[in-house]
Amino acid sequence: MGKTSYVRLKGSRQFRQRLLLATLSSTPILVEDIRSDDTSPGLRPHEVSLLRLIEKVSDDCTVEINETGTKLRYKPGVLTGGKYLVHDCGLTRSIGYFLEPLILLGLFGKKPLSIRLKGITNDSKDPSVDTFRTTTLHMLKRFGVPLEGLELKIESRGAPPLGGGEVVLGVPIVPNSLTAAHWVDEGMVKSIRGVTFSTRVSPQIANRMIYAARGVFNRFIPDVHIFTDHRSGPAGGRSPGYGLSLVAETTSGCLISTDVAVSYPKADETDVMEDSEEKPEMLPPEDVGVQAASMLLGEIEQGGVVDSTHQGLLFILCALCPPDVSKVRVGKLTPYGIETLRNIRDFLGVKFVIKPDPTTNTVILNCVGCGMKNLSRKIA
Amino acid sequence: LAKTVSRQNGNLMQLVYGPSVIASTTTSQEAHDSSESDDSDEDFFMPKGERTKQLNENLDVDNIDMEDISKFNNIQLKDWSDEDLVKSIRDRFVTGDWSRAAQRG
Incomplete structure (x- = not known):
């Protein structure tokens, strides 16, 4: 092997985005000092799992990790995609952690991707399934992704700590490239939809959450429908848990979402297992409902075309567009969104023009895409 | 951080890409031999003080091992039964005043 020039990075922050952008831009990266000062240094199980997942959907990529796991060398290969893949996401992070980079990788593959992911479907750290x-998935529509084959089927659910959920993700490939989006009209909220999940608990809990959430929305809008998805038996995974995911749809078709999930904490985080007599209390269903509803109203107040959680993905999609101008409106920039903008500049060389809009307290971002083409497909 | 962003009107660009920021994201592209011996040697013989200084610099800017979470969690929940708050987002709904909402955009 001759000389390869690696982009050198430090630390485990933004791990997914760095891998994702490195893969899409075919930039080899060398990450050092991964939790080197931590009491348990090195890569975490979910990070290793993500690397394995990337190996699964790509061809000829190389991953080298040193003994302690504090150093990683990654050389991207060609994204292949493929059908009937299976990946166990482990139990340290939920499936949402893996889905975020995976859909983008799937779009630029050689063949459409269809993969079964096993693990935790709903938890409090990551966006739920x-x-x-x-x-x-509906955000991708705005950027010209074909709708056929874009789906996520929730076959069974799993709450932390033991998981047991399974989902099947289907991602089509983009034939050539994405299309730039002019997406600044956030519209007015016309309806609120939602779905509850409950596993291994009383089905009545779902109704209690819905009742509480509806109470908050009553003063704003009558068109509120929240569905229940109660799972029992094997489809309910191995741990009890419940939660609520809400989406506000606006007149211009923007979707603003929030979700809340509660479950018993992981065994390694507390000493629950040892004194099993007193289990920690879960947040009551009523509080979950009110919390989710209040968070949604908070997101609506922001006035962006996407919610705070999706800012990062939105920016990446804009940057991956052909060299046309994309314009988007978001609420307050989140720390994660800002990190994303920096990563995009470092990997794709795309710099956004960021302008605040004082009349609405929003932020308008302009960028010219990097002209990312689906190269894997061309070779085929 | 998110809070401060909303108040600053002029220098969002600087906040995201600003000069202090460029120094913090340590992405220096370097050609690397497969052997890579030079680099580890340097690392080995770095004076003690210098190394801790480097660490401190990193910690100052941001934690390099910050957990990778995209979900925005640190919203302080507001009490949406408060009348003033309700009014403030009234026009964000189709049940509100459409002409006022049109002025917004």
């Missing part, structure tokens, strides 16, 4: 299905 419900949010993904109702909101994230």
Whole structure:
């Protein structure tokens, strides 16, 4: 092997985005000092799992990790996609953690991707699979992704700590490239939809959450429908948990989402297992409902075309467009969104023009895409 | 951080891409031999003080091992039964005043 020039990075922050952007831009990266000062240094199980997942959907990529796991060398290969893939996401992070980079990788593959992911479907750290299905996938539409084959089926659910959920993700490939989006009209909220999930708990809990959430929305809008998705038996996974995912749809077709999930904490985080007599209390269903509803109103107040959680994905999509101008409106920039903008500049060389809009307290971002083409497909 | 962003009107560009920021994202592209011996040697013989100084610099800017979470969690929940708050987002709904909402955009 001759000389390869690696982009050198430090630390484990933004791990997914760095891998994603490195893969899409075919930039080899060398990440050092991954939690080198931590008491348990090195890569976490979910990060290793993500690397394995990337190996699964691509051809000829190389991953080298040093003994302690504090150093990673990654050389991207060609994204292939493929059908009937299976990946166990483990139990340290939920499936949502993996879905975010995976859909983008799938879009630029050689063949459409269809993959079965096993693990935790709903937890409090990552966007739930419900949010993904109702909101994230619809965002791709704006950028010219074909709708056929774009789907997420929730076959069974799994709450932390033991998981047991399974979803099947289908992602089509983009034939050539994305299309730039002019997306600044956030519209007015016309309806609120939602879905609850409950596994291994009383089905009545779902109704209690819905009742509480509806109470908050009553003063704003009558068109509120929240569905219940109660799973029992094997489809309910291995741990009890419940939660609520809400989506506000606006007159211009924007989707603003939030979700809340509660479950018993992981065994390694507390010493629950040892004194099993007193289990920690879960947040009551009423509070979950009110919390989700209040968060949604907070997101609506922001006035962006997407919610805070989806800012990062939105920026990446804009940057991957052909060299046309994309214009989007978001609420307050989130720390994650800002990190994303920096990563995009470093990997794709795309710099956004960021202008605040004082009359609406929103932020308008302009960029010229990097002209990302689906190269894997061309070779085929 | 998100809070401060909303208040600053002029220098969002600087906040995201600003000069202090460029120094913090340590992405220096370097050609690398497959052996890579030079680099590890340097690392080995770095004076003690210098290394801790580097660490401190990194910690100052941001935690390099920050957890990778895209979900925006640190919203302080507001009490939406409050009348003033309700009014403030009234026109974001189709049940509100359409002409006022049109002025917004």
